[in-house]
Amino acid sequence: MNILAIETSCDETAICYLSARKNGASVDFSVPANVTRTQVEHAEFGGVFPALAKREHIKNLPVILDRIMDGREKPDCICVTNGPGLEPALWTGIVFAKELGEKWGVPVVPVNHMEGHILSVLVPPLPAGATFSFKDDIRFPALALLISGGHTELVLADSIGDYRIIGKTRDDAVGEAFDKVARLLGLAYPGGPRIAELARRFSGNEPVGLPRPMIHSKDYDFSFSGIKTAVLYMVRERSPLSEDLKAAIAHEFQESAAEVLAKKTARAVEEFGIRTVVIGGGVAANERIVAEITKTVQSAFPETGIMAPTRELSGDNALMIAIAGYFKVQKNPDADYGDIRAEGNLSL
Ligand code: KG4
Numbered sequence: 001m002n003i004l005a006i007e008t009s010c011d012e013t014a015i016c017y018l019s020a021r022k023n024g025a026s027v028d029f030s031v032p033a034n035v036t037r038t039q040v041e042h043a044e045f046g047g048v049f050p051a052l053a054k055r056e057h058i059k060n061l062p063v064i065l066d067r068i069m070d071g072r073e074k075p076d077c078i079c080v081t082n083g084p085g086l087e088p089a090l091w092t093g094i095v096f097a098k099e100l101g102e103k104w105g106v107p108v109v110p111v112n113h114m115e116g117h118i119l120s121v122l123v124p125p126l127p128a129g130a131t132f133s134f135k136d137d138i139r140f141p142a143l144a145l146l147i148s149g150g151h152t153e154l155v156l157a158d159s160i161g162d163y164r165i166i167g168k169t170r171d172d173a174v175g176e177a178f179d180k181v182a183r184l185l186g187l188a189y190p191g192g193p194r195i196a197e198l199a200r201r202f203s204g205n206e207p208v209g210l211p212r213p214m215i216h217s218k219d220y221d222f223s224f225s226g227i228k229t230a231v232l233y234m235v236r237e238r239s240p241l242s243e244d245l246k247a248a249i250a251h252e253f254q255e256s257a258a259e260v261l262a263k264k265t266a267r268a269v270e271e272f273g274i275r276t277v278v279i280g281g282g283v284a285a286n287e288r289i290v291a292e293i294t295k296t297v298q299s300a301f302p303e304t305g306i307m308a309p310t311r312e313l314s315g316d317n318a319l320m321i322a323i324a325g326y327f328k329v330q331k332n333p334d335a336d337y338g339d340i341r342a343e344g345n346l347s348l
Pocket residue numbers: 010147148149150151174175176178179190191192193196281282283284285286287314315316
């Protein structure tokens with residue numbers, strides 16, 4: 001079947017055309033067209049503005065659709081992110097999907113953005129237009145660590161589509177903390193990649209210390225606002241900051257986030273007998289965090305696999321929505337989703 005997927009939950013306008021053919025127990029996917037446009041317009045404000053995101057999505061969607069369709073046959077269904085995300089942004093994708101569904105006479109399927117991040121790990125590094133089967137099967141029970149600008153969650157998965165959140169952040173998401181710390185250090189938005197780059201320049205001289213909030217708590221919750229506040233005090237006390245000190249703070253902040261995420265993930269692996277850990281979301285692009293989780297989990301449980309998305313698919317994109325939509329349709333081919341609505345706070 002052919003799927004057109006649309007993602008507009010935050011500041012990426014993305015559309016993908018995916019073809020899926022069953023092949024025994026596996027599925028062959030090919031991706032003839034996949035476009036993600038990141039709205040750089042937010043950078044100067046230091047964060048994402050919902051009204052601006054909405055305006056840009058409305059402008060971008062028809063232009064991207066023309067590039068995606070480019071003589072291709074109409075899809076068998078349209079998958080669209082219906083949450084979680086910014087409601088005005090989500091609505092633009094939903095309205096656009098409904099209009100197309102009506103025009104083409106094909107069903108529209110709502111897809112959960114977080115499930116998209118989980119299933120993004122199924123896609124191997126991919127030249128445009130290539131066909132792929134699963135990179136590696138996710139073995140169940142699996143554990144997904146979802147780390148993005150809006151979410152920090154640990155999710156148990158007994159199969160594709162069967163999820164239970166066992167822990168989440170009580171305040172800031174880890175990506176949000178990266179962005180806020182970056183701002184305190186005078187770096188532009190989005191801060192995650194910039195912190196990672198600055199941390200690489202840390203020479204080892206003048207190390208600083210930051211807390212590891214909730215690392216020993218018996219639950220699977222997280223808290224990142226305390227580290228950010230500790231950075232705020234450090235910046236106030238020690239300004240003007242030398243380049244060395246900025247690098248030391250970026251490095252220590254990243255270590256703190258990596259250690260907390262790794263410890264809690266490893267504990268859940270032990271308690272639930274996890275066979276695969278899936279890391280998804282924008283922060284999964286952070287090599288240091290993925291390395292720390294891999295080391296901590298596999299030193300205790302060498303049989304447990306770790307899967308993370310390729311760099312292009314760690315951030316928001318429509319290919320992950322197409323894949324999650326494909327499995328949703330397979331599971332329940334005749335479902336009628338009625339009048340799809342944006343649900344900003346939807347969970348898995
Ligand atoms: O999943 P995503 O693209 O959008 C949301 O759904 O939030 O995640 C964006 C977040 C931002 O907070 C960004 O700073 C963070 O992912 N991020 C990173 C890195 N690349 C992106 N954080 C840490 N290290 C990175 N290399």
